[in-house]
Amino acid sequence: MLDKKEKLRETFFQLLRFAVVGVVATAIHYGVYLLLLNLLSENIAYTIGYLVSFVCNFILTCVFTFRKKASAQRGVGFGLAHLVNYGLHVALLNFFLWMGISNKLAPIPVFCIAVPVNFLLVRFVFSRSGQSESVTE
Numbered sequence: 001m002l003d004k005k006e007k008l009r010e011t012f013f014q015l016l017r018f019a020v021v022g023v024v025a026t027a028i029h030y031g032v033y034l035l036l037l038n039l040l041s042e043n044i045a046y047t048i049g050y051l052v053s054f055v056c057n058f059i060l061t062c063v064f065t066f067r068k069k070a071s072a073q074r075g076v077g078f079g080l081a082h083l084v085n086y087g088l089h090v091a092l093l094n095f096f097l098w099m100g101i102s103n104k105l106a107p108i109p110v111f112c113i114a115v116p117v118n119f120l121l122v123r124f125v126f127s128r129s130g131q132s133e134s135v136t137e
Contacts, residue, residue, distance in 0.1 A: 018122075081122050096110060
């Protein structure tokens with residue numbers, strides 16, 4: 001059993017690891033979006049970027065951020081959390097485009113809002129009871 005100080009420390013490092021994974025996934029997402037932007041509409045380019053980064057994000061989130069084994073149950077939970085997050089991403093993207101922000105810069109404020117929300121959703125999926133097996137077990 002972890003005491004209060006150890007739990008706080010683990011939460012801090014978990015958030016730090018999440019940030020690293022988030023930077024990698026966001027860079028992949030934004031890079032794919034920018035590459036496809038001249039060929040496809042903003043929403044389609046954004047969606048493809050999201051899907052490409054999703055795969056990398058799931059693996060890194062399991063192994064590195066939360067140090068849990070990948071499982072079908074976690075995959076479903078992760079997918080559902082990201083489905084909610086994807087809806088938030090697309091709504092915010094279209095809002096910022098509507099506000100007149102260029103299509104190359106509009107994802108940046110989206111990431112600033114949606115990434116912290118995603119942390120809370122994904123953390124819930126990985127911290128639910130009955131899913132305690134870690135990668136090192």
